[in-house]
Amino acid sequence: MKRYFTLLMLIGFLSVYSQDDKDMIKKFFDNSMSSSVSYELLDHLSNEIGGRLSGSLNAERAVEWGRKELIKVGFDKVWLQDVMVPKWVRGPKEFALIETQPGTTFNVDVCALGGSVATPSVGIKSNVIEVYDFDELKILGKEKIDGKIVFFNRPMQPNLINTFQAYGEAVSMRVNGAAEAVKYGAIGVIIRSMSLRLDDFPHTGVMSYGNLPPSKRIPAAAISTNAAEKLSNLLKINPDLKFLLRQQCKQFKDVKSHNVIAEIKGSTYPNEIILVGGHLDSWDLGDGSHDDGAGIVQSIDVLNILNKSGYKPKRTIRVVLFMNEENGLRGAIKYAEVSKNNSLNHIFALESDAGGFTPLGFSFTSNEENFSKISEWKNLFDPYLIQTFVMGGSGADISLLEKSNNVLAGLRPDSQRYFDYHHAANDTFDAINKRELELGAFAMTSLIYLFDKYGINN
Amino acid sequence: MKRYFTLLMLIGFLSVYSQDDKDMIKKFFDNSMSSSVSYELLDHLSNEIGGRLSGSLNAERAVEWGRKELIKVGFDKVWLQDVMVPKWVRGPKEFALIETQPGTTFNVDVCALGGSVATPSVGIKSNVIEVYDFDELKILGKEKIDGKIVFFNRPMQPNLINTFQAYGEAVSMRVNGAAEAVKYGAIGVIIRSMSLRLDDFPHTGVMSYGNLPPSKRIPAAAISTNAAEKLSNLLKINPDLKFLLRQQCKQFKDVKSHNVIAEIKGSTYPNEIILVGGHLDSWDLGDGSHDDGAGIVQSIDVLNILNKSGYKPKRTIRVVLFMNEENGLRGAIKYAEVSKNNSLNHIFALESDAGGFTPLGFSFTSNEENFSKISEWKNLFDPYLIQTFVMGGSGADISLLEKSNNVLAGLRPDSQRYFDYHHAANDTFDAINKRELELGAFAMTSLIYLFDKYGINN
Numbered sequence: 001m002k003r004y005f006t007l008l009m010l011i012g013f014l015s016v017y018s019q020d021d022k023d024m025i026k027k028f029f030d031n032s033m034s035s036s037v038s039y040e041l042l043d044h045l046s047n048e049i050g051g052r053l054s055g056s057l058n059a060e061r062a063v064e065w066g067r068k069e070l071i072k073v074g075f076d077k078v079w080l081q082d083v084m085v086p087k088w089v090r091g092p093k094e095f096a097l098i099e100t101q102p103g104t105t106f107n108v109d110v111c112a113l114g115g116s117v118a119t120p121s122v123g124i125k126s127n128v129i130e131v132y133d134f135d136e137l138k139i140l141g142k143e144k145i146d147g148k149i150v151f152f153n154r155p156m157q158p159n160l161i162n163t164f165q166a167y168g169e170a171v172s173m174r175v176n177g178a179a180e181a182v183k184y185g186a187i188g189v190i191i192r193s194m195s196l197r198l199d200d201f202p203h204t205g206v207m208s209y210g211n212l213p214p215s216k217r218i219p220a221a222a223i224s225t226n227a228a229e230k231l232s233n234l235l236k237i238n239p240d241l242k243f244l245l246r247q248q249c250k251q252f253k254d255v256k257s258h259n260v261i262a263e264i265k266g267s268t269y270p271n272e273i274i275l276v277g278g279h280l281d282s283w284d285l286g287d288g289s290h291d292d293g294a295g296i297v298q299s300i301d302v303l304n305i306l307n308k309s310g311y312k313p314k315r316t317i318r319v320v321l322f323m324n325e326e327n328g329l330r331g332a333i334k335y336a337e338v339s340k341n342n343s344l345n346h347i348f349a350l351e352s353d354a355g356g357f358t359p360l361g362f363s364f365t366s367n368e369e370n371f372s373k374i375s376e377w378k379n380l381f382d383p384y385l386i387q388t389f390v391m392g393g394s395g396a397d398i399s400l401l402e403k404s405n406n407v408l409a410g411l412r413p414d415s416q417r418y419f420d421y422h423h424a425a426n427d428t429f430d431a432i433n434k435r436e437l438e439l440g441a442f443a444m445t446s447l448i449y450l451f452d453k454y455g456i457n458n
Numbered sequence: 459m460k461r462y463f464t465l466l467m468l469i470g471f472l473s474v475y476s477q478d479d480k481d482m483i484k485k486f487f488d489n490s491m492s493s494s495v496s497y498e499l500l501d502h503l504s505n506e507i508g509g510r511l512s513g514s515l516n517a518e519r520a521v522e523w524g525r526k527e528l529i530k531v532g533f534d535k536v537w538l539q540d541v542m543v544p545k546w547v548r549g550p551k552e553f554a555l556i557e558t559q560p561g562t563t564f565n566v567d568v569c570a571l572g573g574s575v576a577t578p579s580v581g582i583k584s585n586v587i588e589v590y591d592f593d594e595l596k597i598l599g600k601e602k603i604d605g606k607i608v609f610f611n612r613p614m615q616p617n618l619i620n621t622f623q624a625y626g627e628a629v630s631m632r633v634n635g636a637a638e639a640v641k642y643g644a645i646g647v648i649i650r651s652m653s654l655r656l657d658d659f660p661h662t663g664v665m666s667y668g669n670l671p672p673s674k675r676i677p678a679a680a681i682s683t684n685a686a687e688k689l690s691n692l693l694k695i696n697p698d699l700k701f702l703l704r705q706q707c708k709q710f711k712d713v714k715s716h717n718v719i720a721e722i723k724g725s726t727y728p729n730e731i732i733l734v735g736g737h738l739d740s741w742d743l744g745d746g747s748h749d750d751g752a753g754i755v756q757s758i759d760v761l762n763i764l765n766k767s768g769y770k771p772k773r774t775i776r777v778v779l780f781m782n783e784e785n786g787l788r789g790a791i792k793y794a795e796v797s798k799n800n801s802l803n804h805i806f807a808l809e810s811d812a813g814g815f816t817p818l819g820f821s822f823t824s825n826e827e828n829f830s831k832i833s834e835w836k837n838l839f840d841p842y843l844i845q846t847f848v849m850g851g852s853g854a855d856i857s858l859l860e861k862s863n864n865v866l867a868g869l870r871p872d873s874q875r876y877f878d879y880h881h882a883a884n885d886t887f888d889a890i891n892k893r894e895l896e897l898g899a900f901a902m903t904s905l906i907y908l909f910d911k912y913g914i915n916n
Contacts (some may be wrong), residue, residue: 033616064701156489158893196893316579356873359818360843384619385818385872414816414843414872416893421713435616435874 004026017380025380025446027309029092034441037304039434041297046287046429053284055087055255062280066321072301072442075262083334085257085324088114090284099230099242108227110202113207114327116220123246124188130235134180137290139404149243152194153232163415167177167194174428178220179210186217188245192228200224201424221245257323259331266315270298275318275349276302276453279325279397286427294356294437296321301441302448313452322397329396336400348451349360350409351395356437357413360386365408370456377450386443388412405458411440464471475838482914483838483904489766490900497892499755504745504887507697511547513713515547520738521814524718531762533720534804541792542780543715546572549706556689566685569660570707572785574678577587582646583702588693592638604643607701610635610652611690617637621873625652632738636678637668640772640816646677646703650686658682658881662741665786679703713783717789724773726792732909733776733807734760737783737855744885752895754813760906772911794858807852808867808902815871816894817901823866828914844901863916867900
């Protein structure tokens with residue numbers, strides 16, 4: 001009998017949860033809503049450090065801050081993992097205007113896309129041609145496009161409950177718009193901001209020239225949704241209007257930066273690693289509170305909540321604050337590479353990188369066997385209105401850790417407001433609700449606990 | 459066979475839904491996210507009319523606005539139902555300070571509670587005694603309380619996922635604090651604002667003197683949570699500090715106001731009424747965008763969405779914009795009374811009065827038979843992450859329509875942020891997210907549709 005029991009423990013994964021689990025999760029909830037450190041940590045990261053684009057001084061300040069906070073929260077071991085990252089600098093605030101006729105101009109809100117080249121110092125000024133997508137670009141052809149600025153005016157689709165899906169469908173305009181438009185002789189591209197709201201904030205984000213040699217690269221900027229509507233309306237009245245764009249951004253050589261890693265050894269299965277993390281870098285316009293300050297502080301908070309609740313992990317818990325998710329994923333690549341070289345066994349990894357909003361559930365990358373067992377835990381989350389357990393993506397930083405027999409997960413907060421702030425100047429601490437942020441940390445802690453207690457089917 | 463089928467139709471309630479229902483609900487979703495009128499209507503109600511306390515000029519402007527908008531959206535018949543309502547007026551902005559010693563004072567943010575008497579024009583100034591609740595009041599007794607201002611410092615409990623429950627547990631301090639404290643000789647009461655956030659907004663709300671004669675009534679005010687913390691901390695250092703409160707609010711005689719009612723006759727069962735509504739009055743400090751401008755515009759939007767989707771109701775759909783939910787419920791009482799006198803058959807009523815946030819589900823007041831059938835519809839809402847179908851309260855305005863065999867429901871939006879704004883100066887249009895508001899209107903329309911199509915078990 002005893003041997004049978006031991007065998008069961010070695011198999012590890014017992015999907016049946018107990019009253020103990022309910023009680024422990026209630027304890028996590030109580031401690032999350034009263035003794036979470038997420039909000040206070042984020043206040044510092046957002047307001048004392050601020051935007052922290054890879055390669056910037058602020059990114060390095062964030063690394064040092066993260067290292068210290070991970071020590072404070074009680075990890076056995078905290079270290080930095082070197083990684084070379086791109087360094088792109090925005091320079092002075094961009095300038096743009098619409099000229100409907102000589103002397104009649106309207107200033108509009110724009111920002112350079114991350115990775116874009118600058119305009120000449122006087123700017124580029126030209127006619128504009130509006131397109132919805134790459135198909136339309138092709139139909140118009142070189143004749144209509146040559147020498148002009150291409151204006152990609154593709155709104156995110158409003159009738160999708162998951163706004164990340166709407167983003168996924170529209171974002172290639174931003175990422176590949178310049179590389180596509182240049183084929184037809186465009187001299188610059190203006191992208192409607194990836195936002196579902198009409199407002200004056202331009203939303204930056206990464207773009208790529210693909211294999212285009214430096215001499216062929218054209219400037220790419222995002223324009224606010226309000227300004228996109230205005231430009232589109234003015235073009236209907238006057239297709240010959242001109243657009244002036246001036247930006248002085250610059251790509252420098254790669255510089256050294258760091259992932260921040262913390263670990264607490266498991267008491268029973270030290271070689272089974274459970275990872276929780278987010279990305280420490282952010283775009284430069286706001287202070288990156290939702291993207292991804294929230295994920296960073298929630299990940300640190302997990303150990304705080306476990307400790308306050310008196311739970312000692314059986315497996316090794318790692319927090320990783322990844323560098324350079326936004327424009328290179330270099331931190332994630334480096335971490336996966338080192339993990340592979342050292343044959344580390346990540347049985348489970350969880351990323352929070354979808355904003356500090358009310359958590360509605362998780363999406364999992366998993367084989368069916370593990371997923372069907374995980375799904376039985378759903379009832380434990382029901383009392384907290386965390387009800388979505390679906391198969392799907394996890395998080396960009398952890399996705400490289402995927403194996404056939406491990407489990408990856410992404411926190412799924414309510415996504416309705418996320419793209420109001422994403423990569424824009426209003427992604428700031430005041431857009432964070434303390435309870436929503438804490439509920440996310442609670443959800444993450446509870447899931448980590450269950451994987452720690454029950455393991456997976458290897 | 460035909461007779462059997464007719465019988466089934468007369469029974470009305472067929473719980474099995476069809477692919478048609480899925481398609482229709484998808485249509486509602488698409489139209490809600492592209493052609494909703496909620497946000498535009500709320501913009502007007504909030505920004506052009508503003509706070510609309512019962513008996514105020516703004517409340518009457520809102521009545522007239524509501525009437526016109528209900529006609530515009532396409533109701534067959536729109537009318538006003540007279541109702542006498544209380545008229546309480548705040549007067550000039552309240553003033554309060556803490557005096558730790560003569561000459562050393564701190565201004566604090568307070569507001570009179572609705573229904574409170576004024577202070578003398580110079581204010582009341584006295585020592586303060588802090589209590590958590592009525593039990594503590596009793597323990598302290600007349601000896602410790604007589605001649606003082608009682609400070610009820612009971613925070614809302616943070617570890618409840620439904621913040622309305624936390625509100626329910628603490629709100630009797632606000633409602634009955636003055637009537638209780640006066641028993642022990644208190645000369646005024648200060649109530650910690652009903653909010654889970656630490657900030658500078660005092661939150662008003664209704665209070666009651668019970669049977670206390672006018673000569674015995676003492677002033678009652680709410681204090682912001684930040685100021686409550688400050689006052690509590692200062693009291694620990696100096697229990698002899700003094701508090702000055704000055705407010706000039708006044709209760710007038712009841713005045714005539716109106717419920718606004720709109721109806722579209724059902725094509726097949728005109729005598730079965732389905733009601734959807736919210737309350738048109740609001741407190742006076744903000745513009746009442748969440749409480750309950752959101753519910754008002756969503757209710758109006760239901761017919762807009764049904765129309766845009768080409769659905770013709772089989773049962774009679776009524777929208778009621780109730781007057782005076784906040785401090786009297788007179789509109790609800792009148793509506794229920796008239797309905798009873800006319801033997802109206804409300805088979806289903808739905809209220810939205812929990813803010814314009816992402817809808818998570820509904821709570822139902824229903825017998826078990828109907829509830830078990832309603833529960834089968836839950837799957838239809840799953841794709842939209844609307845997953846909470848629970849038994850529980852519906853809404854204050856419709857609660858008087860309860861019968862043993864009808865169904866009442868309340869929209870259940872995410873409640874985490876609701877009490878950040880509730881009854882305070884920051885309950886304004888800028889705290890509304892367009893998508894979240896529209897999703898609420900979508901959820902309501904879909905539920906109305908299902909009750910219209912399938913009826914209930916009478």
